[in-house]
Amino acid sequence: xxxxxxxxxxxxxxxxxxxxxxxxxxxxxxxxxxxxxxxxxxxxxxxxxxxxxxxxxxxxxxxxxxxxxxxxxxxxxxxxxxxxxxxxxxxxxxxx
Numbered sequence: 001x002x003x004x005x006x007x008x009x010x011x012x013x014x015x016x017x018x019x020x021x022x023x024x025x026x027x028x029x030x031x032x033x034x035x036x037x038x039x040x041x042x043x044x045x046x047x048x049x050x051x052x053x054x055x056x057x058x059x060x061x062x063x064x065x066x067x068x069x070x071x072x073x074x075x076x077x078x079x080x081x082x083x084x085x086x087x088x089x090x091x092x093x094x095x096x
Contacts, residue, residue, distance in 0.1 A: 021080065
């Protein structure tokens, strides 16, 4: 679950690119990529001796990716709020 959380955060920043903020579209795209990768990983495991492909593992990986996207959303919101609070201070400093 932690691995797919970290994977999801990395993919999100790749999808977002140079842009700033958070959009649902970027997050959904990230989750679809994580879901595809999790499904391919389980499919691959079906060919490995003594390993089994399980739908539950895909869902667990997707849960980790989803929780990471919630964390990214919260961090971006907190960061934008902090920037908005600092804006009046910056304007005051430029007047001096």
